[in-house]
Amino acid sequence: MDIAHLGHVELLTPRPDESLRFFRDVMGMTVSGTQGDSVFLRGWDDYERYSLQLTASTTSGLGHAAFRTRSAQALERRVAALRADGCAVTQVDGSFGHGSAYRFRDPDGHVFELYWDTEWYAAPQDRRPSLKNQPERYPARGVNVRRIDHFNCLAVDVRACRDFFERTLGFRCTERIELDTGEEAGMWLTATNKSYDFAFTKEAHGVPGRFHHVTFALDSREAILQAADIFLESGVPIETGPHKHAVQQTFFLYVHEPGGNRVEVAHAGARLVLAPDWKTITWTEAERKKGQAWGLRTVESFHTRGTPPLPGEGGA
Secondary structure, three states, X not given: OOEEEEEEEEEEEOOHHHHHHHHHHHOOOEEEEEEOOEEEEXXXXXXXXXXXXXXXXOOOEEEEEEEEEOOHHHHHHHHHHHHHOOOOXXXXXXXXXXXXXXXXXXXXXOEEEEEOOEOEOOOOHXXXXXXXXXXOOOOOOXXXXXXXXXXXXXXOOHHXXXXXXXXXXXXXXEEEEEOXXXXXXXXXXXXXXXXXXXXXXXXXXXXXXXXEEEEEEOOOHHHHHHHHHHHHHOOOOEEEEEEEOOOOOXXXXXXXXXXXXXXXXXXXXXXEOOOOOOOOEEEEHHXXXXXXXXXXXXXXXHHHOOEOOOOOOOOO
């Protein structure tokens, strides 16, 4: 249990100004700084300086995802474990908001970072909250994102990625999907009492290194319904939801930000994994074909569309 939690996700966008307006004005996030081609944003209850890095690019997709470790010693142990596994690890200095990070790739080619030293957010006078046990004033703007929750990558070989993260970083698999062929089509991993910190699902086109979505937590199911109205009035296309997932039981709503990346707002309810000997839940192909928890059929684009987009797929 050397990994503490998901720290931040970097999204690439070919429309940086429009993406910034989406996350700041529609999602209600706060800008906490800039560096080079990147803008850094946070939810009002994220304790670190930022949880989202938006970077101007020629296309959309995942730049990297970063996890904070539980201590400096834990960071050393995980870097050693990665290198012992044959993984190339590079030290990165000069990052915004945190100390030295160690960058590596998973078996599918996605870029990840581990770090320990971090900058806790200090709200300026006009953003200071009335309650001292939250880092920032409630924004009362747009969707009012509370914090980053999880992300989902697409992978050609889901099982190989799961084995890698379990073996080198100590993540636990809480749920998974196995097809009739024996192939693994999805897996959900956690390092915390949350039921998952990130997920990998099957890439439909055999193209490695693609991204599915990033998710931000809201306070309640009602907040998800209100977010649907805010997206509607803001001209943001809704892909699917509001509804409830069967896997992990998350109440969800998916949209696409102007840069083309899929974004989820979600409420996980009271579901936590407290059992130290939790037994992985495996869903069969037949069970998943029943759709989501209350019978909603999963839209086709949810299984086929990712970023960066493929030729003819649409998006930025």
